[in-house]
Amino acid sequence: MDLEARLHTDHADELRLWLRMLTCTQLIERNIRAALREKFDTTLPRFDLMAQLERAPQGLKMNELSRRLMVTGGNITGITDQLVNEGLVERMSVEGDRRAYLVKLTPAGHASFEAMAREHETWITQAFAGLGEKDMTQLHKLLGRVKDSAVAMNLMTDTPA
Secondary structure (H helix, E strand, C coil): CCHHHHCCCCCCHHHHHHHHHHHHHHHHHHHHHHHHHHHHCCCHHHHHHHHHHHCCCCCEEHHHHHHHHCCCHHHHHHHHHHHHHCCCEEEEEECCEEEEEEEEECHHHHHHHHHHHHHHHHHHHHHCCCCCHHHHHHHHHHHHHHHHHHHHHHHHHHCCC
16 A cells, blocks of 8 residues: 555645655655666665765765765665675775775776666656656656745754744
8 A cells, every 4th residue: 555545535735745746756766676676686775875976986985975875874884895895886095084985986886887877767767658748847847846845944944943
């Protein structure tokens, strides 16, 4: 049963939209996780970490990876250890900071990520196959307005009373 099944006709339209978006996100993510596992024997967190490193060819410090992925340093360390053991990333000391490490994709890591990224794009495209170009443009614009409202709401809650 998905989240929308909890709704009643008397619920606010905003709640109905929120649960529809959340349900879509969860369904797509579940499919992506399964496809990554089946096709590449990997996980979404590993894919996400490699995606961050692909965007930063000079490498990233472990704490920056943790911040970007919004997970604990322990999670990053565990995933990085696995990827180092598989030869997909390398971890190097940071000059002048004995506690920091820089992580970079290896050539094998680049090749592996490129293959996964191509498939990932195909899977995302398939998830939106029911929408035409005009629909996608409109949905993107509408979700941008929702995003703006959410950002404004966050600013209001972060302001000291």
